Amino acid sequence: MTSLTLHEVVADYGEGRVLGPLSLTLSPGERVALVGKSGAGKSTLLHLMYSHWRHRNAALIPQQLGLVDTLSTFHNVYMGGLPRHSIHHNLITLARPFRRDIDAIFPLLERLEIADKCWNRAGELSGGQRQRIAAARALYQAGSVLLADEPVSSLDGPQAAAAMTALTETYDTAVLAMHDVELALRFCDRVIGIDQGTIALDQPSRRLATSDVLPLYAS
Amino acid sequence: MRQSASIRLSLAFVLVAFVCLLFADLQISTSNPWQELGRLALGVVTPDFAAVDYLGKAVIRTLAFAFVGVALGAGGGFMLALCFRHRVIRAGCAIIRAVHELFWALLFLQCFGLHPLTGVLAIAIPYAGIFAKVYAEILDETDPEPAHALPASSGRLSTLLYTRLPLAWSHLVSYTAYRLECGLRSSAVLGFIGMPTLGYYLESSFAQGHYSSVGALLLIFYVLIATLKLWVRPRLLPLYLMAAPFLLGSGLPIAWSNVSRFLTQDVIPAPIRSGEGIAGLGPWLGDLLTDQALPGILNTLLLTQIALVLTGALALLLFPLVSSHFTRRLSGTAGHMVLVILRSTPEYLLAFILLQLWGPSMLPAVVALAIHNGGIIGHLIGQRSNTLRLRPDAPHGVERYAYEVVPRLYGPFLALLFYRWEIIMRETAILGILGVATLGFYIDSAIQEIRIDRALVLILITALLNIGIDSLARHLRARLRLRYRANSRQGC
Numbered sequence: 001m002t003s004l005t006l007h008e009v010v011a012d013y014g015e016g017r018v019l020g021p022l023s024l025t026l027s028p029g030e031r032v033a034l035v036g037k038s039g040a041g042k043s044t045l046l047h048l049m050y051s052h053w054r055h056r057n058a059a060l061i062p063q064q065l066g067l068v069d070t071l072s073t074f075h076n077v078y079m080g081g082l083p084r085h086s087i088h089h090n091l092i093t094l095a096r097p098f099r100r101d102i103d104a105i106f107p108l109l110e111r112l113e114i115a116d117k118c119w120n121r122a123g124e125l126s127g128g129q130r131q132r133i134a135a136a137r138a139l140y141q142a143g144s145v146l147l148a149d150e151p152v153s154s155l156d157g158p159q160a161a162a163a164m165t166a167l168t169e170t171y172d173t174a175v176l177a178m179h180d181v182e183l184a185l186r187f188c189d190r191v192i193g194i195d196q197g198t199i200a201l202d203q204p205s206r207r208l209a210t211s212d213v214l215p216l217y218a219s
Numbered sequence: 220m221r222q223s224a225s226i227r228l229s230l231a232f233v234l235v236a237f238v239c240l241l242f243a244d245l246q247i248s249t250s251n252p253w254q255e256l257g258r259l260a261l262g263v264v265t266p267d268f269a270a271v272d273y274l275g276k277a278v279i280r281t282l283a284f285a286f287v288g289v290a291l292g293a294g295g296g297f298m299l300a301l302c303f304r305h306r307v308i309r310a311g312c313a314i315i316r317a318v319h320e321l322f323w324a325l326l327f328l329q330c331f332g333l334h335p336l337t338g339v340l341a342i343a344i345p346y347a348g349i350f351a352k353v354y355a356e357i358l359d360e361t362d363p364e365p366a367h368a369l370p371a372s373s374g375r376l377s378t379l380l381y382t383r384l385p386l387a388w389s390h391l392v393s394y395t396a397y398r399l400e401c402g403l404r405s406s407a408v409l410g411f412i413g414m415p416t417l418g419y420y421l422e423s424s425f426a427q428g429h430y431s432s433v434g435a436l437l438l439i440f441y442v443l444i445a446t447l448k449l450w451v452r453p454r455l456l457p458l459y460l461m462a463a464p465f466l467l468g469s470g471l472p473i474a475w476s477n478v479s480r481f482l483t484q485d486v487i488p489a490p491i492r493s494g495e496g497i498a499g500l501g502p503w504l505g506d507l508l509t510d511q512a513l514p515g516i517l518n519t520l521l522l523t524q525i526a527l528v529l530t531g532a533l534a535l536l537l538f539p540l541v542s543s544h545f546t547r548r549l550s551g552t553a554g555h556m557v558l559v560i561l562r563s564t565p566e567y568l569l570a571f572i573l574l575q576l577w578g579p580s581m582l583p584a585v586v587a588l589a590i591h592n593g594g595i596i597g598h599l600i601g602q603r604s605n606t607l608r609l610r611p612d613a614p615h616g617v618e619r620y621a622y623e624v625v626p627r628l629y630g631p632f633l634a635l636l637f638y639r640w641e642i643i644m645r646e647t648a649i650l651g652i653l654g655v656a657t658l659g660f661y662i663d664s665a666i667q668e669i670r671i672d673r674a675l676v677l678i679l680i681t682a683l684l685n686i687g688i689d690s691l692a693r694h695l696r697a698r699l700r701l702r703y704r705a706n707s708r709q710g711c
Contacts, residue, residue: 054371066368070385079365079381082373090377134368141370 003027004053004145004173011044011197019044019197026145026175031168033184033205034177036194037217042177043149045194049175050147059141059171061148065134069123073114076122076133077105080141108136111166113159127154135163139170146171150179181213225633225699229531236528239521245585248578255576262430266438273420278439279466281406281416284335286463288342289402293395295343296350301379303355316348317682317689319649320405321567322659324412325666326674330481332474335467338414342405346398353394361386392453400447404565407440411567412652415468418568425575444563485671492672507673511665512680515651515658519684522581522657523644526588530643531636533593534600535625537561541601544609544624558601561594566646567653574653584650584657588643596635603631634701637692644688648681658684 003025010020019041026032034042043063050060059080060066067076074097081101082090093101109115112132117125122133131154138146146167152160160180164187168174178184184191185205193201193216200216249255268274302308324341331337365382373381410418417440424432451459484492490499539545540554566587573583604624613623651659658681665674695701 057370059370060368062364062368064362064364066362066364066366068365068382068385070388071381075381079369079373081370082377082381083370087374087376090374091380094380137368143370 004049004056006049006052009048009052011041011048017197019048022197022199024192024199024202026173029172030190031172031174031188032176032190032192033188034175034192034194035179035181035184035213035216036200038179040194040216041197042194044197046147046149046175046177053145053147056145057141057143058145058147059138059143061134061138061146061151063149065130067122067130067133070121072119072121073109073117073125073133073136074102074105074119077108077136077140080137080139105136105140108139108166112136112163128156128159131155132159132163135167139166142170144173146174146176148174149177151176152183153179181210185210185213225629225701228695228699229633232524232531233528236525239524243521243525243585244580245582246578246580247582248580249576252577258430259433259572259576262432262434263437264434265431266434267429267431268435274435274439277410277415277417277420277436278443280414280468281403281410281443282459283463283466283468284338284342284409284414284416285399285402285406286459287339287467288406289346289395289399290460290463291339291343292346292402293350293398295347297354299347299351300354300358303351308351312348312351313686314348314679314682316345316352317645317685318345318678319645319659319681320345321408321412321649321652322662322678322681324409324414325652325663326671326678328412329485329666329669329671330478332477333413333471334473335414335470336473337470338406338409338416339467341409342402346402350395350398354391357387357390357394358383360390396447396451399451400444400563403444403447404563408565408567411571415470421568422571425571441560441563445559481671485669486675488672488676489670504676507676511661511673512658512677514656515661515677516680516684518581518655518660519644519647519651519657519681522584522588522650522655523640523647523688525581526585526592526643526647527636527640529585529589530592530596530639531632533589534596534632534636537593537597538601538604538628539620539624541598542604542624544604544607544619554601558594558598561590562598564591564594566591567649570650570653579654581655584647584653584655587650588646592639592643596632596639599635600628600632604628630699630701633699634696637696637701640692641685641689645681645685648684 005023005025007023008021009023011018022045034045036042046060047062050058054060068079075094078093078097078101085093089098092098106115106118109118112135114125114129114132114136117129122130125133131152135151138148138151148167151167152163155163160183164183167176168187174188176184176188178188185208188205191201191203191205191208191213192199193213195201195216201213203212299308299312303312320341323344324337327337327340331340361383365386366378369378369382406414407417407421410416410420411422413419417436421433421436424430424436488500488503490496490503493499537558541551541558543551546554569587569590570583573587577583607624607627609619609623613619648658648662651657651661652663654660658677662674662677662681665671665677
C-alpha cells in the first residue's frame with residue numbers, strides 16, 4: 001500500500017472554519033493517536049480522512065458507532081464484510097446466516113467477550129457492549145486502514161486494552177482519536193495533537209511522555 | 220404575534236366559508252327527512268344478519284380487494300420510494316395520488332369492465348403514489364451514520380437492506396398497517412360503483428328500503444375496522460396475502476376489444492379523433508373549461524371551504540370527548556366509541572346515506588365531510604391534549620377548555636386541519652359522483668356519456684387543484700410555523 005495523504009484540507013461549519021488548512025502523510029504500518037481537548041477538531045479530521053480514504057478500504061468506527069439497533073450483533077458485525085459477498089449471499093444472511101460466516105465472526109466476538117450477545121439486537125445492549133460490536137465490525141472488515149473515534153471510551157481498563165490489542169493486531173495502519181493519553185502512547189507509534197483546528201504536535205510516541213501531551217488539554 | 224397571526228388566518232377562513240354559504244345550495248328536499256333517519260336508526264339497532272345471505276361473500280370480497288390493492292400499492296410504492304429523488308418520479312407520484320381511487324375505478328371500469336382488475340388497480344395505483352412519498356420520507360429520516368460506516372463498495376442494495384431498511388422497518392410496518400385500514404374503507408366504497416364489496420350491497424339494500432340489512436352491513440363494517448388489530452397479525456399476513464388474490468371473485472371477463480378501443484380511441488381528444496386536428500383542440504378545450512371545469516371548480520372550492528371550517532368547529536367541539544382533562548373513565552370510553560364510529564365511516568358512505576335521507580343538495584356532502592374529518596382531527600387533538608400537564612389548581616369545565624387547553628392545542632389543531640385540507644378537497648370532488656355539482660359530477664357524467672377524453676382533462680384539473688391546495692397548505696403551515704409531527708401522516 002502506498003502512503004495515505006491529506007493535502008491542505010479544510011473543514012468549515014457554517015461561516016466559521018473548524019479545521020485546517022492542514023496536510024499530513026500516513027505511511028503504511030504507522031499507527032497515529034489523535035489527541036487534543038474536545039472540540040479541537042479530532043472528529044472532524046477523522047471524517048475528512050474517511051471521506052478521502054474510504055475507497056482505499058478504510059474502516060470507520062465513528063463516535064456514534066453507526067450500529068443498526070434493530071439488527072443483531074452478528075449482523076452488525078457482518079456488515080463489515082458486505083462487499084466481500086454477493087448480493088444473494090447478503091440477502092440470505094439477513095434471514096438465515098451461513099455457518100461459514102458465523103464461524104468467522106464468532107471468534108471475534110469471543111475475543112471481545114460479547115459472544116453471548118451474538119443474537120441480541122444491538123439496541124438492547126449497553127454502551128460498552130455496543131462499542132465492542134463496532135470494534136468487531138472493523139475487525140471483520142479487515143480493511144487497509146482503521147479510522148476510529150474514541151473506540152474504547154466506554155470500556156474499563158482490561159477490556160479497553162484487550163480491544164485495543166485486537167484492533168492494532170488487525171490494523172497496523174490506523175488513526176485513533178483517543179482521550180486516554182496513556183493508552184494512546186502504548187498502542188500508537190506517532191502522536192498528532194490537534195489544537196484549534198491545526199496540528200500543534202506531531203511526534204513519535206517513544207519520544208513523548210504523558211506530561212508532554214497534557215498542555216494540549218489546558219485551556 | 221404568532222398567536223394573533225393564526226387567529227387572523229382562522230377568522231379569514233371562517234369569513235370565506237360564510238361567503239361560500241351564500242352561494243351554496245343547502246336545502247333539504249325530501250318531505251320527511253327525520254322519519255327516514257328514524258327508520259335508518261331503527262335498522263341499525265335491529266340489524267338483520269339473516270336477511271343478508273351474501274354477507275359472508277361481501278366481507279370476503281371487501282377484505283380481498285383491500286389486501287391485494289394495498290399490497291400491490293405498497294410494493295410499487297416501495298420501488299418508487301427508492302428512486303423518489305428523481306423529479307419525474309416525484310411529480311408522477313403527486314399526480315397519481317391526487318386522483319381519487321374512485322376516479323381511477325371509473326376509468327378502469329371503461330377499460331376492463333367489472334373485472335376484479337378494475338378494483339385492484341383503483342386501490343393500488345393511488346396508494347402506490349402515497350406509499351412512495353411516505354416511505355421515502357421515512358427512509359430519509361433514518362440515521363445516516365450506519366450506512367456511512369459501511370465499507371466502501373458495499374453496494375446500494377446491500378446497504379439499503381442492512382442499514383436504512385431495518386432502521387425504518389417498524390415505522391414502515393405501522394404506516395402500512397394504518398394504510399390497510401384506509402384500504403378497507405376504499406374497498407368498501409368501491410362497491411358503490413359496482414365492485415362486489417360491502418358498498419354494493421349497501422346501495423342495493425338502501426334502494427330496496429331494507430334498513431335492517433343496511434344496519435347489519437354497517438355494523439359488520441365497523442366491527443371489521445375496530446377489530447383490525449386483532450386479526451391482522453404479522454404471522455397471519457402471508458396467509459392473507461396468498462389467499463386474497465383467489466378471493467376476489469371472477470367478475471366479468473375483460474373484453475380486450477374494449478381495452479384497445481379505450482386506449483386507441485376513447486382517450487384521444489374528440490377533435491383529433493374526428494380529424495379536425497390540432498386546430499379544433501382550442502375551441503374544444505375552451506368549451507370544456509367554461510361549461511364544465513369552471514363551474515365544477517367553483518362548486519368544489521365552495522364546498523371544500525365550508526366543509527373545512529365545519530370540520531374544524533366539529534373537531535374543537537368533539538375532542539373533549541376523548542380528552543382526560545374533561546372526561547372520567549366511563550364517559551371517556553363512550554367518547555372514544557363515538558369518535559371511532561365517526562372517523563371510520565368513509566365520507567362517501569356518509570354522504571350516500573345522508574343523500575338518501577335529505578335529498579340532493581350540498582348539505583349531505585358538507586355534513587358527511589365534517590363528521591368524518593372532524594372525528595379524525597378530534598381524535599388526534601384529544602390524544603394530544605392528554606400529554607398536557609395542567610397546574611393542580613387549573614379551572615374546570617368551560618374555563619379549562621377555553622383558557623388552558625384550547626390555547627395550547629390551537630397550533631397543532633390548525634396544522635392538522637391544513638393537512639386535511641387537501642384530503643377534504645379530494646373527497647369533495649369525489650362526492651360529485653353522488654350528484655353534487657363538484658368536479659366529480661362532471662367527470663362522472665362525461666364517463667357515462669363515454670367521453671373519456673373530457674373526463675381525463677377534468678380528472679387532470681382535479682388533480683392539479685389538489686396539488687395546488689396541498690402546496691398552499693404547506694406554505695401556510697411553514698409561514699405560521701405550525702408543526703404536527705406525530706400522526707401527521709394519518710389520513711385517508
